Each structure stands twice: as structure tokens, then as C-alpha cells.
Amino acid sequence: DFSSDAVGVILAANEIGGRHGLGMSDQIENRIIEAKSRGIYEAPGMALLHIAYERLLSAIHNEDTLAAYTAEGRRMGRLLYEGRWLDPQTLMMRESLTKWVASAVNGSVTLRLRRGDDYTIVNTEGDGFSYHPEKLSMERTDDEAFGPTDRIGQLTMRNLDIQDTRAKLDLYRQQGQLDGGQFDLT
Template identity: 40%
Template sequence: MKIVLAYSGGLDTSVALRWLIDRYDAEVYAYCADIGQQESLDGIERKAKETGAVGVLVEDLRETFLTDYVWPALLANAAYDRQYLLAAPMSRPLICARMISYARSVGADAIAHGATGKGNDQVRFAGGAAALAPDLTLLTPLLEWDLTSRQDEIRYAADHGIPVDAVADKPYSVDTNIWGSSIECGVLDDIAAPPPEEIYLMTRDPDRTGVGSQEITVGFTAGVPTSVDGERMSPVALVERLNAVAGRHGVGRIDLLENRVVGFKTRGVYESPAGTVLHRAHRELESVVLDRDTLHTAETLGQRYGQLIYDGLWFSPLRTALDGFFAAAQEPVTGSVTLRLGHGRIDVVRRSTPNSLYDRHFASYESDDQFEHLAGAGFSYAFTMPMRIRGLARRRDQDTVGS
């Protein structure tokens, strides 16, 4: 049997690699996607082979991740539970697709991942496998083995000589990529406990940044970020620049009690410095160029888009169809927004676009006001007619009862 495992080199997948070999007497191939993780991937191929992998593929997918997954979500302003910018959920369909491609190339019978039965990732990998490779067996080692806790996995790794970073007194589950970090478990399971500063990887303490405020200008073309401070940049360079600048000012932390796909609430602490800046700038530019109906409809559909990503339905027809709406709606979203960053805050300084729908001659209350005020009074009369008729009817009912 040949199995391709989505491999990060972390605790779960390191243990899973060795466990799959022993459990299925299989040849296990490790697939590792470089999506801009905070942890170094140096030596990951060697580590996988020392753990027993017969083959290892490491791919640099940072550019693909941003252009094909993050940017479409940004066009939709997609955020789960209105806050989470979905760094981990957006990476799963990409990892799944590339893992399946690797499985085809080596003639694998099965693919495997390191998600748990309580988490969301099992659904995301299952969704990708169902859409792209329903003929391959999908294995979930963490549901099959008798290791019931992270401490058990740490002991298993020690017994089998598998090097891992997790230790019993700091058992956080950490997932990072170029778009953000996700931290769970440990003391964070107590929702009354503040997150310890040591867990943060991408942002400084907003109260102890040691620097003053800083202005930064982000440019967009049809909704896609293309420049920082007037310098056109590749997606990877742009996000890395914003991560460094915003992270230095403590921007991008979220402590969220979220609603998991499997039905219960869980606490996650997230960082997305660049994402927080880009979402704020993008929304501000939209506010200038989109008409009211399009803007409000986009807000509703964007919430749905975020839920589709979170729920592991990236490959669904609905998500593809929504891309069509957002691509059309974003055509005029070209221009720049200047923001001031400081001590965890973002303030809007300037908005500039050739497609502005703002006209000061109508918005102003000065002498050059061009709005027809009498027309406005007539509009208000007609617009409130349903409430007026209802009010008159209520008054007649009250008079009838009184008589």
C-alpha cells in the first residue's frame, strides 16, 4: 500500500507518519506545502525520511496561495464569525489539491492527514478529497490510533525517536502561514484566562511596541492589492512587507470564541497583520466606489463566502459562482487608502480613487449644495407611506375601541 500524508513536521503529522507505516505496513510519502510558515522548513525532508518516509515533496506555494485563494477571499471581505480571516482554512484546499497531485504521480492508493475528529480540518480535507479524488482512500490516523491526548503523542514521539517541538508544559497547537497564525489548546482552553504573550509569533504587544504611529498607503487594482507606499510589489513581497510593518505596531490580533463546523464552540487566538490591514483598506475603498445595493449585497454574500471556506466547501459550485459576482463587483475598486498604524489600532487617513461615487456638491451642507431639498421631502413622504398607512389604520382601530 502507498500512502501520501499531508506533512508539516509538527507533532500530529510526525507521529502519524510513523504510525501509518507500522499500522498499514505501507510505503508512506510525505507532502509538505511551503505556504509561508513561521517555522523553518530547513531539514524537513531529512526529518521525514528519518521518520520513515520513502519519498518527500516540498513545494513553494506562497504565490499560488495568495493569488488563487487569499485574494478571492479578500475580494469578498470574507471573515468567519465576522473576525477570523481564515488563514488556515484557506490553505487546506490548496494543500489537498497538491497532495492529491503528488499521490497520482507516485501511484498512491490513499491519502492521509493529521486532523482530529473534533476539529474543522477533517471536514476540509474530506471535502477536497471528495471533490478531487473520490477514488482514493482517505485515512485519518488521529481517529484510529489509541493516543488520546497530546501528551500521549509526545510520549510516542519520544519512544520512537521522533524529534518534535511540542513539550508537555507548553502543549499549544500552532498553525502558521504567510496570511496568519492560529493558536489553540493549553491555557487557552480556559476562556477566562488571558492569552500569554509567549504564544504570539507575528505581532508585538500593542501596549509595548516601542515605536510611534506610522502611515502606510495600500494600492488596489480591481480589488486586488498591488502596491505599498506607491511601490508595486508581488503578492508575496506585499504581504511580507505588511506583516512586518503591522506586526511591529501590534496590529492583527484576534481572541475569538468561534463556532466550529462540528457543532461546539472553541477558543482560538489568531494573528493576521497583513490581512487586517488589507481588509480594512479594501473595505474603505469599496465604501467610496460601490453603490449602496452592490455594497450591501456584497456584505451579505461575503459572510456566506467566509462560511464556505471555514466549512471546507472551497470546491463547491456556490463558491465558484460567488467568485463571478465578486469579480464583477470589484471592477471599479481601484485606488489607494492611507492608514495610520499604532499600538494595535488602524485609523483611516486618506482615500483616493478615480472611480469615486462621492460628490461633495450633493453631500455638502454649504452654499454650493446641489441637492433638491423639496424633492427630498417628497421622497421621504412616499418612502414612509407604508408606515403612515399602518399608523392611520392603528389610529382608526383605537378610535373604534374608544367609542
């Protein structure tokens, strides 16, 4: 259990990911000075943690939240690359991503690693998932809440999304992020 040891998590992830050649990247990138450069990067631990974290994000949050997370993450990444760690816009993005996206992420992901970026996600478990295989399955057709023959799928999906949003609001309220159901704008 590495829950209180962030350095231990990175070291273990580096060892495991490195053993499998995960996280090697050869990139041509735009530098701050408007010139192109080539960089070869190796970050096996970050690649391993990224795969697991993204899997949990996709199981927990809806499509629109994930799109906002991706867009804000790219913007924040660029600001950090430029050394603007403490700019107000960076702080605002970091706070919103941490408060509304990261705070709901929990669970475990089991991966089967082979070589390089060749891996299989074997299992994903956790609380607060928006993914409910017992409610939604495109594989089974007996007694499904939603399946390949469902003609009112959009309405069913919206109802599932609304239920998941309510569950997340309850989680945020329990964490003290919502004060009596009101957003704190101060």
C-alpha cells in the same frame, strides 16, 4: 509598487501592521462539529489590507451592493471554512463578487496607525468613486449640490446613484464583461 507581487504586498502589510499590533483577535467560534472552541489569531497584514479595501469599497459602491457583498462574503467565507472551495455555489459567489464588486475597486488609502485597532483614515483617492465631495457635502453650505438645507435630498441622491451605476456599467463594458450592453448568461 507591489501591483504584480501579491506575496510582496502581504509581507509588507504584515510588517507594517505587525509593528503596530494590528490584527490580533481572540475568538470563541463554532466549529464544523457543532462544538465551540477558542482561537487566538494574528493576521496584521490581512487586517491592514481589509481596512483599506473596505474603505475603497465604501467609496465606490452603493449601499445595496455593499449589503449584497457583505452577505455573499459571509456565506462564501463559511463555505471556504468548511473546505468547500470548489463547490458550484462557492464558485458562483466568487465569480460574481470578483466580476461585479472587486473589478471596480482601485485607489489608494492613507492610514495613520497607532496601536492595535486604533487608526485614522487620513485620505482616500481613486477613480470611479461614488463619493463626490464636490457634489455632496454636509459641511459646506455655499454653492452645494446637496447640503444640510436640501429638501429634495432623496431625489438628488438617487440621481447621483444612477449616474454612478451608469459609470460602472461603462467600466464593465470596457473590461469586456458586458457584450454590447447585454449580460452574458452562458
